[in-house]
Amino acid sequence: MATSSLLFALFITILNIRMVMCASCGPIIANDEERIHVALNLEFLEAEFFLNGALGKGLDTIDPSLAAGGPLPVGAKKANLDALTNRIMEEFGYQEVGHLRAIITTIGGFPRPLLNLSTENFANIFDEAVGYKLAPPFDPYMNTVNYLLACYLIPYVGLVGYVGTIPNLVNYNSRKLVAGLLGVESGQDAVIRALLYEKANETVLPYNITVAEFSNHISQLRNRLAMCGIKDEGLIVPLQLGAENKTESNILSADANSVSYERTPQEILRIVYGTGSEYKPGGFFPSGGNGRIAKGFLAKD
Template sequence: MAKFAYATTTAIVFLILLPLSCSSESILHHHHHGGNSSVQKSDVDLLEFPLNLEYLEAEFFLYGSLGYGLDKVYPSLAQGGPSPIGAKKAHLDHFTRDVIEQFGWQEVGHLRAIKKTVKGFPRPLLNISAASFAHLVAGLLGVESGQDAVIRALLYQRAELKVEPYGITVAEFTNRISELRNKLGHEGLKDEGLVVPKHLGAEGKVSGNILVGDEYSLACGRTPEEILRIVYGSGNEHVPGSFYPKGADGRIAKSYLKNE
């Protein structure tokens, strides 16, 4: 049981509840599967902004599972950007490590797809140290809904286990993470933990909450401003920090840094 609980503790770090309001996947799918060969100018910024998150996800998952990141597995994707701060291999059980490694290689594919479509930019300076995660109580990455569903389902199975050294259950841990993200995002209730009051569950009938949704059980999107407030850990899209010590890159993110 101790080993089982430990695997749960490490998996908590991978809890992800930050869907993008403008999906890079839908744009890329259209482009690579029969769509127009050129990207609309209005789509370029929407593709480049998520690149910040794809870099973070790729490095986080690769280092967590393998102990190294893009500089070793695909150096050209980093485009000479600085290596991440504080990146280390996580102490994972075999099953969790396997899942996280799969996510890492998927993120490499996402980076390749974006850079095949738009020019992009070098990897920004990323802080994925333990201190950075402790500051934000972990779990502030933004990944695709398929990965999110896998992780939440795994955590839901362990909802009543205690997370050491915090002394609270997995369910309560996820609730506190969601409360923090909602607070930083400044746009109301968009994140929820694994167990919620029944009136917030699907159709007001259940308290289990494997998939997060609004009153119609539809996913809640987040604007670039909200995402920056959360991943900066400052609650302010103009003030970088946490995962992005020098700020995110691309025209959208830089436009907020210029307006401090």
């Protein structure tokens, strides 16, 4: 236990050092539309991953007008899911269609960005999370547990992004829109985390890694990529991070007062690009995100 506490303290120290060294953890100057457009990129990502995972088809079949002629996602396909999970993910997919429509009709949109939902991309992310190459490579579409772990990668990033966006919004309609989006995104993340927590101590085959350990690796990866401290926690945590320091269960990730963490646009881009830099695209967005903020960072690369 002492060793575990020492490692935890070392991890906190390293993150705090990186946060101090990072020149871009603070707010940026942007209007409501520009801030919400950062989230629109993630809504496209979620829509395509959930729809394809549950139905084997995406926006170009469900509502092509929302894609606005953007390129087809790379590698998205039907996942081998049990009936319950498939029904949940189908619902989530349709919810994301609604989110896209709500944003586009309220503030305007842009064409779907190029998305990489390939097995190879997920395998690279999971390799980076655990710190070595998994053998065989991680396949998010292989079974229910793998798909849920892959889902763990995505909605939470949008959730903390929305939490960070709302205080900076000026217009009532913008605040109303994002508050409504945040409510459903939070619910999606809670469902995914609860489904995974039920399996927390199960070993993910063929790897000698439990579901909870995978969640911790992924959360730590996102903290490292964002470079602005701990704003992401796995399913089982040290008591220091549990609710009121009294529980190691962590079905809902939150701060010391059980209030949701928040992230800035640049933190979000660092995570979904998988590069740790808002200036360098990659990961889920091989050509970068769309919108003024994302394009502005890319132009400075």
